[in-house]
Amino acid sequence: MELEYISSYEDVLKLDQSSLEMEKRTVGVFHELLSLSLLKRMPVPILGKFCDEYRFSNAFPNVFTRHSGLFYVSQKGGIKTAVLREAYKDDQLIDRDPLLQIKDKFVELLEEGWRESAEQLWLQREEVKEMAVRNDE
Secondary structure (H helix, E strand, O other): OOOOOOOOOOOOOOOOOOOHHHHHHHHHHHHHHHHHOOOOEEEHHHHHHHHHHHOOOOOOOHHHHHOOOOEEEEOHHHOOEEEEHHHEEOOEEOOOOHHHHHHHHHHHHHHHHHHHHHHHHHHHHHHHHHHHHHHHO
């Protein structure tokens, strides 16, 4: 039996939280939230912050396992993360947002700065060691 889609913006006070209609709406809301995110994934505790606003039940994380064709739950790093399956091929994001390229470039520049800083610090330490050796002679 195919259930009618319930908009995430529709008033659902009349729906029972344990009903199939409410679950379908929950799946739709999570699908929309994940598709709006840059990486098409989000930690489950962060998604839980939307519980009151969208009237999710306390058992909302079970939606991800019951609808494993739409979502994947990663436990990497000890943090449950909901991933939108259709947005990835293998482990690569299919449609990368241009903002991610900017972020990657920014991280690259930060790492370059850290390397240069570490190199300068190493050179300063070597210089101090050489001065200490000269003073001991």
